[in-house]
Amino acid sequence: MARTPQTRTTRSRKTPAKPAAKSTASAASKQPETSKEELLELYREMLLIRRFEEKAGQMYGMGLIGGFCHLYIGQEAVVVGIQAALTSNDKVITSYRDHGHMLACGMESNGVMAELTGRAGGYSKGKGGSMHMFSRQKNFYGGHGIVGAQVPLGTGLAFAEKYKGSDALSVAYFGDGSANQGQVYEAFNMAALWKLPVIYVIENNQYAMGTSVARSSAQPELAKRGESFGIPGVQVDGMDVLAVKAAAEEAVAYVRGGKGPMILEMKTYRYRGHSMSDPAKYRSKEEVNKMRAERDPIERVRQMLLGKLEASEDELKAIDKDVKSIVSDAAEFAQNSPEPDASELYTDVLVEA
Amino acid sequence: MPVPILMPALSPTMEEGTLAKWMVKPGDKVGPGDVLCEIETDKATMEVEAVDEGTIGKLIVDEGAEGVKVNAPIAVLLEDGEDESALDGFDAGAGGPAPKADAEDVADATPAEEKPKAAPKARDSAPESDDSDAEPDLPDGAETANITLREALRDAMMEEMERDEVVFLMGEEVAEYQGAYKVSQGLLEKFGPRRVIDTPITEHGFAGIGVGAAFGGLKPIVEFMTFNFAMQAIDHIINSAAKTLYMSGGQMGCPIVFRGPNGAAARVGAQHSQDYAPWYASVPGLKVVAPYDALSAKALLKAAIRDPNPVIFLENEVLYGRTWDVATDPEFVLPIGKAKVVRPGSDVTLVGYSITVGKALEAAEKLAEEGIDAEVIDLRSIRPLDSATIVRSVQKTNRCVTIEESWPTCGIGAELSARIMEEAFDWLDAPVKRVSGVDVPMPYAANLEKLALPQSEHIVAAAKAVCYSE
Ligand SMILES: Cc1ncc(C[n+]2csc(CCOP(=O)(O)OP(=O)(O)O)c2C)c(N)n1
Ligand SMILES: [Mg+2]
Numbered sequence: 173m174a175r176t177p178q179t180r181t182t183r184s185r186k187t188p189a190k191p192a193a194k195s196t197a198s199a200a201s202k203q204p205e206t207s208k209e210e211l212l213e214l215y216r217e218m219l220l221i222r223r224f225e226e227k228a229g230q231m232y233g234m235g236l237i238g239g240f241c242h243l244y245i246g247q248e249a250v251v252v253g254i255q256a257a258l259t260s261n262d263k264v265i266t267s268y269r270d271h272g273h274m275l276a277c278g279m280e281s282n283g284v285m286a287e288l289t290g291r292a293g294g295y296s297k298g299k300g301g302s303m304h305m306f307s308r309q310k311n312f313y314g315g316h317g318i319v320g321a322q323v324p325l326g327t328g329l330a331f332a333e334k335y336k337g338s339d340a341l342s343v344a345y346f347g348d349g350s351a352n353q354g355q356v357y358e359a360f361n362m363a364a365l366w367k368l369p370v371i372y373v374i375e376n377n378q379y380a381m382g383t384s385v386a387r388s389s390a391q392p393e394l395a396k397r398g399e400s401f402g403i404p405g406v407q408v409d410g411m412d413v414l415a416v417k418a419a420a421e422e423a424v425a426y427v428r429g430g431k432g433p434m435i436l437e438m439k440t441y442r443y444r445g446h447s448m449s450d451p452a453k454y455r456s457k458e459e460v461n462k463m464r465a466e467r468d469p470i471e472r473v474r475q476m477l478l479g480k481l482e483a484s485e486d487e488l489k490a491i492d493k494d495v496k497s498i499v500s501d502a503a504e505f506a507q508n509s510p511e512p513d514a515s516e517l518y519t520d521v522l523v524e525a
Numbered sequence: 526m527p528v529p530i531l532m533p534a535l536s537p538t539m540e541e542g543t544l545a546k547w548m549v550k551p552g553d554k555v556g557p558g559d560v561l562c563e564i565e566t567d568k569a570t571m572e573v574e575a576v577d578e579g580t581i582g583k584l585i586v587d588e589g590a591e592g593v594k595v596n597a598p599i600a601v602l603l604e605d606g607e608d609e610s611a612l613d614g615f616d617a618g619a620g621g622p623a624p625k626a627d628a629e630d631v632a633d634a635t636p637a638e639e640k641p642k643a644a645p646k647a648r649d650s651a652p653e654s655d656d657s658d659a660e661p662d663l664p665d666g667a668e669t670a671n672i673t674l675r676e677a678l679r680d681a682m683m684e685e686m687e688r689d690e691v692v693f694l695m696g697e698e699v700a701e702y703q704g705a706y707k708v709s710q711g712l713l714e715k716f717g718p719r720r721v722i723d724t725p726i727t728e729h730g731f732a733g734i735g736v737g738a739a740f741g742g743l744k745p746i747v748e749f750m751t752f753n754f755a756m757q758a759i760d761h762i763i764n765s766a767a768k769t770l771y772m773s774g775g776q777m778g779c780p781i782v783f784r785g786p787n788g789a790a791a792r793v794g795a796q797h798s799q800d801y802a803p804w805y806a807s808v809p810g811l812k813v814v815a816p817y818d819a820l821s822a823k824a825l826l827k828a829a830i831r832d833p834n835p836v837i838f839l840e841n842e843v844l845y846g847r848t849w850d851v852a853t854d855p856e857f858v859l860p861i862g863k864a865k866v867v868r869p870g871s872d873v874t875l876v877g878y879s880i881t882v883g884k885a886l887e888a889a890e891k892l893a894e895e896g897i898d899a900e901v902i903d904l905r906s907i908r909p910l911d912s913a914t915i916v917r918s919v920q921k922t923n924r925c926v927t928i929e930e931s932w933p934t935c936g937i938g939a940e941l942s943a944r945i946m947e948e949a950f951d952w953l954d955a956p957v958k959r960v961s962g963v964d965v966p967m968p969y970a971a972n973l974e975k976l977a978l979p980q981s982e983h984i985v986a987a988a989k990a991v992c993y994s995e
Contacts, residue, residue: 226557230576233533234596245558263741297774304772313740313777318764324730325765328737335693335719335743342741358730365725443558449536451569464558520775521809523833525861 204418208481214256214413215473216491218248221272222470223499224281225444228271228288231503232448237288241302244272246443249469250375251276253416254343254436257424261338265313265326266345268303269375269442273345277312279305281498285506293509297516319380320353322346323372327359330370330433341369341427349380351394357401360433364401367432371423372398374435375410377442382454395437403433410438411467441467527582527607527615529598535564535571542566543591544599551609553581561600579604582612661859663820669850677819677851678708678784678840681826682746684855686716689744692830695722695731696748696785705750706786706845732758732783736765739781739835746830749785752801752839758783759804766835767810782829784838787815788879788930789978791843795966798974800931802878805837806907806940812861813907815839817882819849821905824859832861839907841880864911866918870900873988874918876941877928878904881979885928888984897992907937915941916949923954924991928979933961955991960984 225243232241244251247269255264255276266273274284279295287294287305295305303317313329316322326344333340350356351374363370374394378385385392395405404426408419416438423434441463445452452460477483532542543565549555555575562573582601586593593599603611663669672680686692693716698705700713700723713721724731728749735745749755755762762783769777788800805813812834816822822840829836867882868889875885882903889899900918904911919925925945927938938959945957960979968974989995 223557226574226576229574230533233535233573234531235534238537265737295774296772296776299774300772304769306769306773306777308776313737314769314773316765318760321733321761321765324733324761325737325740327730328734328739329741330737331734332738332741332743335691335738355729355733358725358727359734361725361727362730362734445571449568451571453569520771520773522812523770523775523778523780525832525834 204414206414206481208477208483211414211473211477211481212483212487212491214252214417215470215477215488216495217252217276218413218470218473219491220281220495220498221248221252221275223495224275224285224502225271227499227503228285229444229448231285231289231506236507237302238290239301240268240447241288242269242447243444244269244442246463246469247375247377247410247440248272249413249416250373250410250438250440251345253413254345254371254373254420256413256417257420258343259340261311261340263311263313263326263329263333263340263342264345265322265329265342266315267319267322267347267350268315268317269347270303270305270315274305274307274310274312274315277307277310279307279310279312281502282505285502286509289506289509290511291506291509292512292516293505297520298512299516299520320346320350320355323350323353323356324359326372327363327368327370327433330363330368331366334366334368339369339428341371341424343371343373345373345375347380348374348376348378348385348394349383349388351376351397352380352388357397360398360401360403363433364398364403367430369427369430370433371420371427372403372433372435374437375440376437377440379442379446379454381446381450384454393437395435398433398435403435405435405437407437407439410440411469411472413469413473526604527611528577528579528602528604530561530575530600530602532586532593532595532597532599533564533573534595535566536568539566539595541592541594544586544588544593545570547584547588548572549581551581551583555579555581555602575602577602577604580607582607582609661863662865663852663857667857668853669820670853671848672819672851673846673848674819674822674840675706675708675710675845677823677849678826679710679712680851681823681830682709683712683715685827685830686712686720688855689830691742692744692746693720693722694746694748695724695735697724697726697750699723699748704748706842708840708845709748728754728757729761732761733765735781735783736761736779736835739766739779740769740777744780744782744830746782746784749783751790751797751842752785752787753797753799755783755785755801762805762811762835762837763808767808770834771810778833779835780833781835782826782838783835784826784829785840786842786845787839788841789843789962789967789974792969792971792974794969798967800839800879800929800962802839802907802929803931803936803940805839806910806937807935808908810835811908812836813839814861814905815879815907816905817844817867817877817879817903819847820851821859821865821903823851824857825861825905827855827858828861831858836861839879843880844883859905862906862909862911864902864904864906864914866900866914867903868899868901870898870922872898872900872922873924873926873992874900874902874915874922875926875928875984875988876902876904876915878907878937879930881928881930884979884981885984887981888988891981891985892988895989895994897988897994899988904937910940910944912944912948915945919945919949920952923952924988925953925957926960926984926987926991927957928960928984930962930978932964933959934964936961955993958987958991960987
C-alpha cells in the first residue's frame with residue numbers, strides 16, 4: 173500500500189494573528205456559522221483520532237502496547253474544536269488521556285503509535301509510553317500521569333508567556349476527577365491573581381475511573397469552580413465540535429485580551445473503559461449505547477455534511493480511506509520500529525551542563 | 526484478503542480467556558466500534574469491538590470456549606466485495622499479524638526474570654566526578670569581601686538575575702517582606718515585581734507553576750520558606766521536574782532551582798526541623814547541593830542557576846548570619862559534584878555537608894589535641910556525590926567517619942559507607958562509622974534537642990573508635 177504522507181491530515185494551525193475584536197458574550201447561545209470546507213476538516217481530524225484509538229485498542233489486545241492505555245473515543249470533538257481556535261504558538265498540556273491531543277496538535281501518528289509500542293521511533297524514544305509524550309516543536313507539553321499536575325504546569329507555561337511578553341496562551345486540559353485536586357485551586361488562584369493567559373478546559377466525561385461526578389463533587393457544575401477566584405466559566409456541549417470551537421474562540425479572545433484565565437467545562441463522554449482493563453461495571457450498557465446512538469460527535473458532523481452542506485458520500489469515503497491508511501501506516505511503523513537501544517537506558521537523565 | 530480477528534489481551538497480564546458470548550454471526554456486516562463478542566477473564570467480562578469494516582466470514586472459536594490464548598484467531602472478517610469463497614484455503618493462523626513482542630513475552634516480563642539489557646554500569650547515569658586531584662577553589666590573590674552567608678546567597682541571585690533576563694525568584698515573602706529569613710533583601714527594589722514574586726501560601730501550586738515556567742523557557746528560582754514545606758511540593762519536584770527529561774526522550778529539560786533552609790533549626794519542634802538531603806539525593810534527574818561556607822554557597826548557587834537541570838539547593842538557617850571571605854568576581858562559579866578537602870590530615874577522614882562540616886572542623890581541633898590528625902571533607906554536593914575525593918582520602922587515612930543531621934536509616938552516611946565498602950574496602954583498617962541525628966522526630970526541649978543532633982563530641986568519639994585509640 174502506498175505510504176500516505178502524514179501532513180495531509182494534520183491540520184496546520186493558523187499562524188498567529190492579532191485577535192479580532194470580539195464580544196465575550198455567551199458562546200453557547202447562537203448557532204455557530206460554518207462552511208463545508210471547515211466541517212470536512214473537523215470531520216477528518218475527529219475521525220483520525222477515532223480510528224487511531226481503535227487501532228491502539230486493537231494493538232493493545234495483541235500485546236503490542238503495554239501498561240495503561242487510556243482511549244479518547246467519544247471525546248474527539250473537545251480537543252478538535254478547541255485546537256481549531258488556537259494558533260501554532262499556543263501551548264497545550266493534558267493528562268494521560270493524551271493521544272487525541274497530540275494528533276490534534278499536529279504530531280505525527282507514526283511517532284505517537286511507536287511510543288505506544290515502546291519503540292525507538294516514538295516521540296520519547298520509547299521511554300515515556302502512552303501517558304508521557306511531548307513535542308516541543310508542536311508546543312505540546314505532555315502527557316502527565318499524576319492527576320491534576322498538568323494544571324499548575326499549564327499555568328506555569330502561561331506564566332512564561334506573560335513574562336516573555338508574547339501573546340501566546342496556554343491551554344490546560346483536565347478531567348472531572350482532576351477538578352477535585354487541591355493543586356487545581358492553588359493554580360486557579362495564582363492565575364487569576366496574576367491575570368495569566370490560560371484556558372482551563374475541563375473534559376467532564378462524567379466519570380473518574382469508576383466514580384461519577386455526582387458521587388465525588390459537592391458542586392457538580394464544574395464551570396462554576398472558578399467563581400470564588402473571579403474566573404468566568406462556560407458549560408459547553410462537548411459532543412458538538414462547532415459549539416466547542418465557538419466557545420473556544422470566545423475564551424481565546426478573552427484570555428488573549430489580558431483579562432486572565434477562563435474555564436470551559438466540556439460535557440462529554442468516553443465510550444470505552446477508563447483504561448483498557450476497565451470492565452466499566454459502574455455504568456449501564458444502555459447509558460453508553462444511548463450516547464453513541466444519539467450524541468456521537470462524528471456522526472453528528474457527518475449528518476450535517478451529508479444534509480445541509482451537501483457533501484457527497486464519496487467525499488466522506490475518500491476521507492475515511494485516507495484516515496484509514498494513515499492509521500495503518502502508523503501501526504506498521506510502530507511495529508517495525510526497533511526497540512530502543514540498551515544504551516538509551518542511561519541517556520536523558522540530566523542535560524549535559 | 527480476509528482478515529483474522531484475534532483473541533485480544535484485555536489487561537497487561539492476561540494470557541488467555543473464555544469466549545463468553547458471540548454478538549455477531551457469519552454474514553453480519555460490522556464496522557469499527559460494533560461489539561463482536563464478550564470475553565471473560567479471571568477479573569472481568571468485557572466486550573470486544575470491531576476495528577475494521579467488513580462482513581463476518583466465519584467464527585472459529587465457539588461460544589463458551591475456555592482457555593482461548595491471547596492472539597489466537599477467533600473469527601475471520603471478509604473485506605468489502607469478498608464472499609465466503611475467499612475463505613477457501615485461507616489460513617487464519619498464518620494470516621495474523623506477527624507482533625514483535627507477543628503477549629506471552631509481555632506476561633512473562635516480571636522484573637525478577639528480566640534479563641539485564643545493558644552491561645551493568647556505575648550507579649548513576651551522570652558522571653560522578655572526574656578523578657582529577659585538582660580541587661576547584663578561589664585562585665590566589667582573588668578579591669574577596671567578608672560577608673554573611675545570607676548576603677552571599679542574595680549576591681549570587683542578584684548577579685545571575687543581572688546576567689540572565691529569564692532568571693526570576695518566586696516564593697512566599699520573598700519580595701516585599703525581603704524574605705522570611707531576609708535572604709532576598711533588596712531584590713524587589715532592584716528587579717521589580719515582575720521578577721521578584723510573592724506567592725500565596727501554596728507550595729504544591731507554585732512549585733508546579735515554576736516547573737511549567739521552566740518547561741516554557743524561563744529559569745525560575747523557587748524559594749521554600751523552609752524545606753519542611755516542600756513536602757507539599759515534592760510531587761512536582763520529583764514527578765514533574767526530575768523525570769520529564771527522561772520521559773520525553775531528552776526534549777523537555779527543566780532548568781529550575783528549588784532553594785531554602787533545610788535541616789535542624791533551633792527549638793522549633795519536629796515539623797520544622799529535618800534534613801531532607803537523603804530524600805532528594807535518591808532521585809535520578811535531580812542535582813542536590815548542600816554547601817557549608819558562604820564562599821562555596823555563592824559560587825554553587827550561581828552554578829545551580831546556570832545549570833540546565835533541576836537543582837535542590839539546601840541552605841542552613843543557623844549559618845545565615847555567619848561571615849566568610851567570599852569572592853567578589855561574578856564569574857567565580859564552582860562545579861556541582863565536587864567535594865573539597867577543607868582540612869588535610871592523615872589519620873582519619875571526617876565527611877560532612879552543610880552545618881556538620883563546622884562540627885567536623887571543631888572535632889578535628891579536639892582530636893589534634895589528642896594527637897589524631899583528621900582530614901575533613903565538605904561534600905558540597907550530595908548528588909552527584911564525589912566518591913573519588915572520598916576514596917582518595919580513605920586510601921590515605923584508612924578510616925572514615927560520616928556526619929549528617931538526617932536520620933541514620935538510608936541516610937547519606939549509609940550511602941557513603943556502601944560506596945567506601947565497594948570502592949575502597951581493601952584500604953579500610955576499621956569499619957566506617959556513622960554519626961547522624963538520632964532516630965526520633967526532633968524534640969522541642971533544649972536538652973533533648975541537643976541530644977538529638979550530632980555534636981563534635983560524638984564525632985570525636987567516633988573518630989577515636991575507628992582509630993582504636995580508646
Ligand atoms: C494523584 C493521582 N491519584 C490517582 C491516580 C490514579 N488515577 C488515574 S486516572 C484517575 C481518574 C481521573 O479521572 P478524570 O480526571 O475525570 O479524567 P478521565 O480519566 O476521565 O479522563 C485516577 C484516580 C493518579 N494517576 N494520580
Ligand atoms: Mg473523567
